[in-house]
Amino acid sequence: MEKFENTQVINGNSEKQYYIPMEVTAETIKDFCINPADVVWTKIGIRRVRVVMVPVSEEQYKAYMRPIWREDKRQQRQEPMASLDKMYEETEYEAADTDYDLEADVMKKVAIDALYQELDKLEELDRTIMEMYSQDHSEAEIGRAIGMSQKGVNKRKQKIFRTLRTSLQDYK
Incomplete structure (x- = not known):
């Protein structure tokens, strides 16, 4: 909720x-x-x-x-309330998934870690914009919270995305 x-x-x-x-x-x-x-x-x-x-x-x-x-x-x-005994009885055990790609998972984790490092390098205002954007706030709401116009927030957000794309292009 x-x-x-x-x-x-x-x-x-x-x-x-x-x-x-x-x-x-x-x-x-x-x-x-x-x-x-x-x-x-x-x-x-x-x-x-x-x-x-x-x-x-x-x-x-x-x-x-x-x-x-x-x-x-x-x-x-x-x-x-779920009974542990019932959950155990209903559990089906299967052979290990042979399609699992460990390398892809490791690369995904490395890329996410790099993203967090790049986000930490951003100015406080940019981090606030990205945090509110990730919480589904509109540009107008973000603008009211940080004292900028909606258009200013949009331009700043696009600049942040360009910066992140450039910094993280090795992880595509």
Whole structure:
């Protein structure tokens, strides 16, 4: 389940901002002149939908989330506990997979380690952009968090990708 909250530090004070997803369609975006950069994909229930994150108070957020939390708890209580004996009995043992490629796995690990090293070399602002981008924040949300325009975030993100591609071209 996704959390729709964000902690911002303003003048040394930590302040949480809460969001509620509002589902939008192409017609809604057009009719209400919603900036497409503000639209993100998220799950509501079991469906992935396009939404605009609406800032709300903590009380409104909790009122929105309470039924979702209740449903999650109800589902957790209904799931039967798995018996270790039953799991053992249901396990099928097969011969070792002969298609396993150790060299490919090692190369993948080396490439991932190199990526982490390159990410560590980035400026703090760039690391923040990449971290928020990896958490599916929109460019507009990232821009608000770091004090840049959406277009500025986009240009900076593309520059980071070019830098990483150049640095990691030996791992293709």
